[in-house]
Amino acid sequence: MRSDKALIGRTTAELEQICLGLGERAFRGRQLARWVYRRAAGNLAEMSDLPLAIRQRLGTQHEVGLPSIARVLTARDGTEKFLLQLADGEHVETVYLPYADRVSVCISTQVGCPAGCVFCATGQSGWARNMTAGEIVGQILAVQRERPARRISHVVLMGMGEPLFNYDAVVKAVRLLIHEVGISPRRITLSTVGVPEGIRKLAREDLPITLAISLHAPDDDLRAKLIPTARKWKLAEILAACREYVEVTRRNPTFEYLLLEGVNDHPRHAHALAQVLGDLPGNVNLIPYNPVAAQEHFRRPNSRRIAAFREILQTAGRITTQRMERGLRIAAACGQLRRVSVGPGPGRATAAA
Ligand code: SF4
Structure with a gap:
């Protein structure tokens, strides 16, 4: 309970x-x-x-309701992955990322995830339940309490779960982060695999946060092999929702692209990505795959391939960045710590929404 x-x-x-x-x-x-x-x-x-x-x-x-810290893994670069235990005994992951100029925390929005992305440890472990707004915010408070020396300045909703599948609790949590915890909305990023209805709704919430769309492929067929929800929501529909988001909010989304060697990192994929994005504003953020033992059929492209992919997008006029590598040694990709610590648990199901 x-x-x-x-x-x-x-x-x-x-x-x-x-x-x-x-x-x-x-x-x-x-x-x-x-x-x-x-x-x-x-x-x-x-x-x-x-x-x-x-x-x-x-x-x-009443009680305060902070989650308890079940386990912490620390990387040499200072990245720390917290396994937090919620009141009903479920576990979620929260990642603390200290940089020279800011402290960022990546939080979860669901216990497990029904999206079932094939490259993701959380997606492979199934879904247990949605988190409440208090549980979502509690991650920030638990980590801040544990690491009081520096104030958390940035929050990324990119941990376990698809935020737009837990829309009401996530929006409430974001408002609490802004108005109660004091995080600037411009320093909050919500990352989604692309739920068109949720993107449209979010556009009208008057929340000046950053929206990040996980594309990971430039066409529906390849995308559906990586992200099962892509069978339901086609790229055209997702990008149309993004266009509406830009028109309503005057804020550009970021397009996340996970690079998997031999899967979606060929130059033709980069050209196709530039083409499918067309004149839709927004930067592309390349994320070279973070190898996980359990998913060793995927590999990280070498730096030459990554640079070539980036170059094609840049030449097409698309500002393209590469995510800073943090915590590789502690398996910072979401779901991995929970998987090795508590396992997927009985009765969980992975189902494309
Ligand atoms: S990548 Fe994100 S949306 Fe996909 S299964 Fe993992 S947690 Fe869910």
Whole structure:
């Protein structure tokens, strides 16, 4: 059972209501919000400027609701992968990425993932359930509490799960990150395999975040071999939704392209990608495959092939970047730590949406 006692996941206004319900003044709710979201408190006892009597009464009905840290893997470059345990015993992964100029955290939005991408450890482990908004935000708070020296500045919704399959909780979580935790919306990136209806809806949320679309192939046939949801949503439909997103938000998406040697990294794929994107604005971000023992039928292209692919896109006028490599040694690609630590678990199913 998931906890509905958790304070994490509630807005300041909702926390004020809780305090009013206890016969307290509304400002106690604002104090509570500061402890929960700005100071990443682990329990009510830490909230030293709240009178003990209030904390005791709160404690009869509520708890902070931070996930617990089950395991941490640290890479030499400072990347850390946290395996977090949720209230019902499920596990998700959260990756802490400290850079010289910023601290980024990659968070999960579902326990497992129904999208079933063939190159992804999470996709191969099936789907258990959606995460609540509080559980999604709780990842940031748990990691911030564990690593207090630097403030988390950037959030990427690119961990386990397809965010747009858990739309309402994800949008609520993004609003909490912006308004309660204090992350700038421009420093939040939501990555999706491309759910046209979700992209259109997101365009109208008035959330100036960055949308990243995982393309991974320039045509529907190849894409469907890598991402089962591509059988349902064709590239033309996804790109039309992106165009609408740009028109409504005036913000350009980023197109993610995972490079798999001998699968989608041929120069003809680069030419086709440039063509299919046409005049749709947005940069391409190339992600050379991160090898996983369990999926060793995929390989990472060599640097010459990556450079050639990039060159073709650049020549076609498409700004093309390559994702900075972090945490390769701790298997930073999503789902790998959960898979080796807790396994896929019984009764989980992978199903293309
Ligand atoms: S890559 Fe993302 S969308 Fe695809 S299965 Fe993995 S977690 Fe799900």
